[in-house]
Structures are given as C-alpha cells and as structure tokens.
Amino acid sequence: MNSKDNTYNPSLIEKKWQAIWEKNKIYSPDLNSGELPFYNLMMFPYPSAEGMHVGNMHAFTGADVYGRFKRMQGNDVFEPIGLDGFGIHSENYALKTGRHPVEQAKTSEMNFYRQLHSIGNSFDWTRTVETYKPEYYKWTQWLFIQLFKAGLAYRKKAPVNFCPSCKTVLSDEQVIDGCCERCNSVVEKRDLEQWFFKITKYADRLLSGLSKIDWVEKVKTAQRNWIGKSEGALIKFKIDDSPHGEAGLGFKNKEIEVFTTRPDTLFGATFLVISPELAQKWLSVGRKAPEKVKSYVQNSLKLADMDRSKEDREKTGVFTGIYAINPANQEKMPVWIADFIIGSYGTGAVFADAHDERDFEFAKKYKIPLKPTLKTGNRDLDEKIINLEMCFTGDGILFDSGEFSGLTSAEARKKIVAWLNEKAQAKQQVNYHLRDWLISRQRYWGPPIPMIYCEKCQWQPVPEKDLPVLLPYIKDYKPMGTGKSPLANHPEFYKTNCPKCNGAAKRETDVSDTFLDSAWYFLRYVSTDIDNTAFDAKRVKKWLPVNMYIGGVEHSVLHLLYSRFMTMVLSDLGLISFEEPFTKFRAHGLIIKDGAKMSKSKGNVVIPDEYIRKFGADTVRSYLMFAGPFEMGGDFRDTGIEGTHRFVKRIWRLVSSIKQQVLSMDKKGENSDLDRLMHKTIKAVTEDIEKLNYNTAIAHLMEYYNELSAFYTKYKILNAKYCKTLVLLFAPFAPHISEELYQLLNENKAGKFLSIHNSSWPQYDPRFLEASQFMVVVQVNGKLRGNIIVDKEILNNQVRIEELVRQNQRVMRYLEGKQIRKVIYVEGRVINFVVE
C-alpha cells in the first residue's frame, strides 16, 4: 500500500486481503498431514431467508475468533462452512417467493456465500458442503440404507404429528407446545404409516454420554429432560372376573399392566385409571360396555393432544364397571377411564392413590375412596394427610402397608418390587419420554428416501450402486396435504423394478427430514474431494470428533440430539471409532435490536451488509463481539457501532503513524510501565478469548491502546513491539486491518509472505507482571478512607504499612481519638482499621 496515503479504507483492504488469503490458501489445512488438527465448527446456516442477518454474523464471528486464536497458537485449524439448504425451511421460502426450490437454491447460495465471504471468517472455501447437491445427498441416502440394514430404520403405522400448513408429518422434536417448529400452526394427529429411526434404542447411551462431553449445561439439561428417564416398576393387576368370568376380556391375560415410579404407595392404591387409547382396544374386542363409557372414549380420542394435556383443565373420567385386584393386599379396585392418562407413555394405565396430586384431585371429584399410607413424622402434617385434607407427594414412612410398614419410601420401593417379583407380579422397569425419530416428510425438497416397495419382496433398499436416487425437477412441487409427497404424482419417478426379484415395484415417494441432512455433515466436510465414500476413514480419524462446536440453543433437542444418535450408530457399525461428535459445545447468545427481539414481523431484522459497506467487516465484527458476553448476546445499536469504528480507526492511525520510527529494532520508545501493561494485556486477552469473553478481551485492548496513545502523544515516540502486540492480539477480531498493519510493521523484512494469521500468538512473561509499587487501600470500619503506595519490599510487613498509614493525614483524621480494636491486612490489597 502507498505509505503516504494514511486514510483507513476498509472496503479496499478487506477485499484485498480476502483475495490474498484465498489465493494462498492460508485457511485450507492439508487434511492428510496436519500435525495439530483442530476442527473448529459452527452450525451451517439454512439459506432460507432473505439473507444472513447480524445474529448469524455474531455467531459466525464468535466461532471464527476462537478458530483464529487457535490457529495463531499453532494449531492446524479446519473451519469449514456450507449450506443446510434442503428441507422445509428453504422450501417454504421458495413457496413464498414463488420461485422453484431449485432456482431459489442457486440464488440463495450465491447470496449467502457472498455474505459469508464478506464477514472475513477463516473458512476453508475449498471444502464447502451443500446438502441439496446430489454428491452430498447420495450419502445421506446411503446412511439411510445403513440404518435400514442394521434394523434401525423401520416402518410403522402410528398416530403422528401432522402440520396442516406445511402439509407434512413432523417428528416429536419439531413440535413446540403443540405447534409446528417452522410455521407455528397447531399440529394435528393423523394415523399414517411412516419411516422411523430407532433412536429410543440409544436413549440410555444418549443420556449417559452427556457426562463425558464438555457442553454448556443448559443444553445437557434440555437433552436429559427430553430423554426423560424414569426408573420404576411394571406391576400386574388381575381383573376380577367374577361372577361371569368375562370382565377381563379385551385385556391381555385378563390383566392390566401399570408403570409406576412409586411402588412404595401400592398398599394405598384404591383404583386404576386407564387411558382412552387403552380403553379403545378393550372396547374393540366387542365387549358390551355402557353407552356412557363408549362415548367418553370416543370424545376423548377426538380431542387434540394439546387440549387434553392442559394442566389447569378439570379432570374428567368414567367408571368402566369392572374391577381389578391390588396384588399387595388383594383389595378390589374399580377401573376408571380418564383422558389425563397418556396412551403412549408407559402402559397407558396407572394405579391411583392418595399420594399423587392428580389422583387425589380425580378421586375427590368422583368420590372414590382414598387410603393414605405415607406419613412424615410431623404430627400436624400427618393429621392432615390422614384426614385427606392435603395430598402428600414426597417420600415418607409407610403405614398400613403390611410387612412394609415402618420402612422409608426409598427402602420400600426396592422391597415391594422384589416381593412382587417373586410372585411374578412385578418387575423393574425404565421408561423414557424420548420417542423414535419420524423421518418421512411428504414434501418435495429433500432427499428421496432410497427404498423400493415390491408386493412380493416387501421393502428393499435401493442398491448402493444406484445411488443417488435423484430428486427430479418437477413443476408441481407444492405440498398436497393428502399424506403423500408431490413425487407420488410422478410415475416416471416412482415406477421401477424390485432390486431383488426384478418385478414391477414402486419407489418410496416421501423424502427424509432435513435434520437427517445435518446429522452427519461434519463428517462430510473432511471428504468433499473424495467421491467413493461418505467420509474418508483416515481423515475422520485425524480430525474428528469436532474440537469446538458453536451454535444456537434452539437445536438442543433437535440437531444436537440427532447428531449424537447418528454418531453412535456409525460407531456401532464400525465406521467410526467415537460415540460423541462434538467434544465441546458452546451456545452463542441472541442479538437483539434496540431492546427488542429481531423478527421479520416486527421489521427490525438487521442485515449486516450495509454496515459492512459503511464501516468494514472488522468494525462490525469487533462491535458484535464487544456488545456483550458472547454466550449471552447483546443489543445492536447504530451509535454503538460508531464507537467501535472509532476504536478501529484509532488503531489504524497510531500504528501507521509510528511506522517511520519503527524501522530500527532498537530499544527507543520503551518504557517499563508499558512493558508491564503489555504483558498484562497479553495475559488478559488470552484468558478471555479462551473463555469466549470477547467483550472483556476487547475492553482490555482498548485500555492498552489508550495507554500507548497517551504515551505517544506525550513523548512522540513509541517502540514498535507495543504496536505489534496490539495488532497480533486484535487479529482474531479484526483480521483485515490487523493483516494490513502487521505487514506494514514488517515491511522492511525480506522473505516471503507470512500472514499475521499464521504468526505466533504473543506470550506473556510473568516477570513483567509485578509492579515495584503497590497501592494498598485503607479502610476504617470497612469504609474506604484513602490509599497508600507501598514498595514491593515491605509489602508483607504489616508494621511498616501501619506506619505509612499514620503518615497519611487524610486517613488519620478518621482514627484520631478512636480506639483501634483490630487491624486486618490483606497483603497488597487492603488494610482495614476496626475502631470502637
């Protein structure tokens, strides 16, 4: 650059350096020979909306700062990017714009990649992944087949979530509060035959694996809750079929099985409650039940899950007319049907007693007798429990419970189950909230599920040599809402031959869930140049699992759970040798705009482009990182960004103006205070970046700059090493200006181009950190009353320090005439005089 031109022109230098970096491939590590591999991953975007907004940029920048930091610390950092462009998000956007998804994808890709270039991340642009390209989804289909062959993909007819607006089924994880994750429509139940992945088989490993990974706690908690493990027992209740012997018909073995986590309350169980779903099965056997019972069951089944599961709703139910026998005490228990019992959890039946809020409320309403069997030891409380004035749900001491009376709940749980187990009436049981992953989508924009149905041979996978099953370009791609994909209108697509018997057969016309695309993309990144395998085993071994993963918490029980499942499956299949894909996961915060959440409906979504054009990416990056703690986010304000821009410009001015005097390597312009500050700053910035406390890292850089600038203004000289350190420490945040200034500082050095981003991260020397003098705060009765300057040599000499205090008139005013009771001295920090 022209050294006489001293104005900071970000758009010029940013484009220049981006081109040089890409040409020199400084961000493209050799995947075969990297010595210190560090896989720095961020969640790839859905290129569905109008473009990247500042929230995305905040996340990507924060991840990139960490990657650049690791690179300067000597790691071979691999930081790939791609587009999660298949799926409902992109297709819904295409439907909105009225452009064909294929066309829309091309535009979105161009726009997103342009934006992603402009923010100055150290992406490896030679290895992008786009989930909608056949060279990628070929392998997504291949993975489906591997799961099918392993018995982990199966078809079943079941009541599934159906979004009437997106016109497709959804997985449980994609239903938020009964509404579609994408469009917020209320989800319906439909009985459809669909493809599922057996994620429930991995429930326990998904749970226990959490303790082995360094993830932000809230995501682990969310996954634990979602998996929802409950340990308890399965207990059999015989149906009392006297006098005619037919009451138990319709129940397997004339028994009702019940799951409970509280076998300790069994002696107090006075009735059973079964779900409408279970009751329907019972009625379908043709039993003559009262009309009242039949209509209750039918009405309940019609209600949406949402309406049924509202907690404040008053409980309803109906007596079946039949009785069961309590296996603990042989008492007769009426069997009720109630819609607060969930058909799909446990066995769809419970026993009810006085120690459960819901049972208690239900029994009171229908005047069913209750019998408490737990007390607390507190007389007042116990009186209320026994008089049924309160419902006690905690652990207590058993009474009226046969030989188990007097035991604690915890002891009784084990012993009662063991006792019943001997009589074959109970066994230990673990239940999970997690359900199998529904994979089918009745949409167009996704990878066709690679399965073929033959009347004779049933479901057959597409032979691997025939992959990919290409998604055809069709005009009528809009979802139909009939429970079938638009591809079902295209015989040229679905008509085929059975791979086994070669007879006429039909392809599956549903496509797979977007979350399957993203459940394995981190494996593909290391193999984009290899087309004969999904992922190259050697490279996977070298680079995975991912060292650092950064993304949004909204994926806690979606992408982050599915990816773990897929990794465990691949590990079991012997294709990889680890179970957890992401060693470390951190969630970025949310960027809000002037105190309000950004949303399209509010019209306050900030697109970074105009700010980058005006201030440069370095400023926008620094601003976003400075706005607040990275994991909490921050508030986007135009005035704030100008403040950060001022800081960037000041650095430019200081470093480019000292350039003339830095050509020699002598000690001119050195200063011991500046030395100490420099080492302190290196230490602070290094520790802050490691903890993702980017906002305080930048604050430290500002303080450091302020001192350098003050020194330079005063003495008109400044040693180059201070500026070099400043620029190096600023490099992860503002890569372009740092590169420009770094090259400027090294201009006289011969040799080939060494980017600042491949230079070494500064090291601090602990010897410089200690000052020769310390300020000790003086307090009287804990109140600040002054301070004294103490030489390092006498820092641990309390007597000398008290002498120094006595010389301080300001402080002595507060001590005159008072009796000192105690003096507390904290070395090098504070001395507190306690007076009467």
Added chain:
RNA sequence: GCCCAGGUGGCGGAAUGGUUUACGCGAUAGUCUCAAAAACUAUUGGUCGCAAGACCAUGUGGGUUCGAAUCCCACCCUGGGCACCA
C-alpha cells in the same frame, strides 16, 4: 408447578469476599474551523453543601463477616426450557 439463566449509572455492560460502576455509548463543556462534520481534551451514579465533605446507592427484606454485587435464607420481577410422563 419444576429446572436453568439473569436483575449493577441515562444505555450496553465490568468486577478471585477487599476502591462498585472497568471498557464503550450517550450527555455537557472546550480545542480546531468562516461554519459544520470528523478528530482531539476535560467532566459525567444520586441527594445535601459555597466548599471541605457527609450521607445514600448493585431487585426487596433479613443473616454471616473486620468488610458482601459476590456467600446463606425468604420474597419480588424478567428471559428461556420442561410440564397431567404416573
């Protein structure tokens, strides 16, 4: 209802039990300029006071401590997750 995170100036936010308000924004005054912008310099928690200074301030109320934004107890508010899961 349960779990998690949080509540500090006009604002975003700092603070291993030890100077509350680092850093930045904004505001006020000034320098430069014909002027403005930019840039630079100074001031900037509140109340009272001419001043010296005093007192009050980290959601509320208690407690522990020589000393609490920080630890403990109770409560209030905000954001997020889970939720009739037996």
